[in-house]
Amino acid sequence: MSFLEQLLMDFRALQNYRESAGYETSAYDFNLLPFITFCGNNYPGATSITKDIVDSWLACRSYNTASSQAVFISCLRQYTKFINALGKKAFIPDEDYIVKRERFIPCIFQDYELTAFFRAVDAVKPRPKIWRRDIVLPVLFRMIYCCGMRPGEPLRLKNEDDDLRTGDIYVRQAKGSKDRHIIVSEDMLQLCIKYNALAGPREWFFQKWDGTPLPTYWLDSQFHQCVDRSGMPKRGKPRPYDLRHAFATRNLMRWTDEGRDVMTLLPYLSTYMGHSHFQYTLYYVHLLPERLRSSVGVAWSQFDAIYGEVDADEES
Numbered sequence: 079m080s081f082l083e084q085l086l087m088d089f090r091a092l093q094n095y096r097e098s099a100g101y102e103t104s105a106y107d108f109n110l111l112p113f114i115t116f117c118g119n120n121y122p123g124a125t126s127i128t129k130d131i132v133d134s135w136l137a138c139r140s141y142n143t144a145s146s147q148a149v150f151i152s153c154l155r156q157y158t159k160f161i162n163a164l165g166k167k168a169f170i171p172d173e174d175y176i177v178k179r180e181r182f183i184p185c186i187f188q189d190y191e192l193t194a195f196f197r198a199v200d201a202v203k204p205r206p207k208i209w210r211r212d213i214v215l216p217v218l219f220r221m222i223y224c225c226g227m228r229p230g231e232p233l234r235l236k237n238e239d240d241d242l243r244t245g246d247i248y249v250r251q252a253k254g255s256k257d258r259h260i261i262v263s264e265d266m267l268q269l270c271i272k273y274n275a276l277a278g279p280r281e282w283f284f285q286k287w288d289g290t291p292l293p294t295y296w297l298d299s300q301f302h303q304c305v306d307r308s309g310m311p312k313r314g315k316p317r318p319y320d321l322r323h324a325f326a327t328r329n330l331m332r333w334t335d336e337g338r339d340v341m342t343l344l345p346y347l348s349t350y351m352g353h354s355h356f357q358y359t360l361y362y363v364h365l366l367p368e369r370l371r372s373s374v375g376v377a378w379s380q381f382d383a384i385y386g387e388v389d390a391d392e393e394s
Contacts, residue, residue: 081125082118089114092160104230108294109153112139127158127168132175151175184323185314192324196220198308202300210277214284214292215300217273222318224266226325226351229318230294235283242271249352258352326351326362 079087089110093103116135117127124131132154141147151171158168187195199219204212221232231249239248245267249258262270274283282291301318329347333340348359 080118081122082114084125085114085117085127088161088164088166089157091164092157095160102230104233104294105149106153106157108230108298109150110157111293112295113150113154126166127161129169132169132171183314185316185320186327187316187320187324191308191310192223194308194310195304198304201307202304210287211300213273213276215304217269218284218292218297219301219304219318219321220266220269221262223321223325225260225262226322226329227260228322228352229297233282233284233292233294233297237274237280237283240270240274240283242267242274256352256354258349260350322351323362326359330362 089106093106096103096106113135116139117124117131120134121131136147141150155171155175158170161168162170196216196219199215202212202215204210218232221227222229225247227249234250235247236250239250241247245262245264247260247262249260277283277285281289284292286292297318301316305316326347330340333343344359351359353359
């Protein structure tokens, strides 16, 4: 068995263990699969993950923030602990490898940027045997944006989770292993119906050619390719998660412009987005333009008085 095959076998065993215990697994796919491929390609003769291999990966892998590198180290620690528990050897990063987390400032897309992004998404060309990305991406990215979903959530949808009669989507294994139901708009529902007819019989709503769900690292890669092709000005470091941020902030801005009682509506937004704590929803108040934060009739200061300063939670 090659080193790569050995690592993949142990990784699948870890994922199966986490799933059986009710834990989230998509973060491990995104953070560890590229590292495992790196190990197999660059150290084919190795027999275990060593400190030198980890250091080599960190030296060549460019993380956007210290926070994202810390998430990788956290996933790697659990993976190598699991390998050692199987009676094998693997380097377990200690606390010295944890990089101090820093606040990540979301990229709040302007209307013209969203238009340019989705125009680039819709222009994606089909590639034979490459997961039908031309029909997948327009629906996948609109589902994240229009439904305020976490990027990994659509990828875990089974075909049976989407009720195409009522527009009810059953979101499994959301953050904290809390399932929830969301209702999509009529436009989104019709798009899902068209996609479902093109995709044909399958287990997962967004499915690879081999019958497995699409991985999060592929979604991330396709997102950045579409951003690059969109022609939008280079501003910040946009991520798929920013589509979810756009959903929240645009709802708040719309409610404020319409003169609606935002303070009453916020709990509904919190439930729809699947926030485990109301504070995570309040975070979006701090992302609103100043003209809306100073809007009369909305007691924004009460939020700070009740909940204090709210930090971003990248997995909220």
